[in-house]
Amino acid sequence: MFTGLISFPLTPLMNDSAIDVPSFERLMQRQVQAQVSMITVLGSTGSYAYLNRDERAMVIKHAVAHASSIPVMAGIGSVRTRDVLTLAEDAQRAGAKAVLMAPVSYQKLQPDEVYGLFEMVTRELSVPLCVYDNPATTQFHFSDELLVALAALPQVASIKIPALTGSLDEARARVRALKAHLPATCSLGVSGDHAASLGLQAGCDGWYSVLGGLLPQLCMRLLAEAKQPSADGEALSAAMQPLWALFKQHGSVRVVAAVAELLGLVQTPCLPLPLHSLQGEERAKVAAWLASLPEGFTH
Incomplete structure (x- = not known):
């Protein structure tokens, strides 16, 4: 489950009042x-921090019902451990894999507190x-030592690291060093779409x-190019x-929300207030980018 393209769809809202179920489906x-x-619902792109328990449960229910044979992963993050445990139970009952x-x-966490939470x-x-x-x-920075300790806990099956930086050789060295201390059952995935190719080439x-x-066909092509470059990849x-x-510049959720709105896949606005998708000149840049894409990549 934790290899290949793991997608994070938006949780679109209708005028900040309710989840837009038809658009989500x-x-x-x-x-x-x-x-x-x-498919991962209720990640940062899925606005989990802005939704209450009932809304989160609704999202997972609809995701599982419409995912066909694709496994669904659900975010369970919350400020208080008690609530995380409740959300975890809800996710499992709803069929999240x-x-x-x-x-x-809200208060900055210490490494021992984070370890205790995961334990x-x-x-x-x-x-x-x-x-x-x-x-x-989150404003919390995991050390590699903490990641390795967490990977040894029961049920930990993957670690999602932020975008890698530096040269390809430097990225490969970082991935090799971390993987050398992870259990064989724990995968290493990369986020930060702008640097995904570097992470994948480095061995994530x-x-x-x-x-x-939002645009899974396009990202499947980008994934294939990262693994096996072709003449069209450049x-x-x-x-x-x-x-x-x-x-x-703006963070991914505002940009992706603008893309979804411009494509007519969600209602406008679709984000929970006080968040807004890109507007004005920046939104025009998104529209220009969409117009420049080869045919078929917006489907």
């Missing part, structure tokens, strides 16, 4: 048609867990992709650069 159908490896957890907190949650799980290393959102097992939750990589620049 439409996004799910795109994942099924592209045959992604796993795995859970994703980030160390969410307590994994004791109660009957499905695999992916460690969600997302320092840009999977791509945890924001854009994959042109495709160049075509992606305007979007990646927007990701780095």
Whole structure:
């Protein structure tokens, strides 16, 4: 489950009042048609931190119902451990095949507190867990030592690391060093769509992709190019650069929401307030990028 393209669809809302179920199901159908490896709901792109327990349960229920044979992973992050345990139970009851957890907190967490959180949650799980290393959102930075310790806990089956930096040789060295201390049963996946190719070429097992939750056909092609470059790969990589620049400048969720709105896949607006998709000149850049894509990649 934790290899290949692991997509993260939006959880679209209707005027900040309710989950837009028809639009969400439409996004799910795109994942099924592209045959992604796993669909992850209630990640950062899925606005999990803005949804209550009932809304989260609804999202997982509809995801499982429309995922066909593709496994669904559900985010269970929350500020209080008590609530994480409740959300984990809800996800398992709803049919999620795995859970994703980030160390969410208002007060800055210490490494021993994070380890204790994962230790307590994994004791109660009957499905695999992916460690969600997302320092840009949580403001917690995992050390490799902590990641290795967490990988030894029961049910931990994957670690999602942020975008790798530096040269390909440097990225390969980092991945090799970390994998050397992980159990064979624990995969290593990369996030940060703009640098996914580097991570995959460096030896990561999977791509945890924001854009994959919206344009999975395009991301399946990017994944194939990263693993086995073709003559067309350089042109495709160049075509992606305007979007990646927007990701780095504004954060991926605002950009992807703008793409979804421009394509008519969701209602406008689709994000929970106070968040907004890109507007004005930046939205025009998204529209120009969409118009530049080769035919077929927006389906």
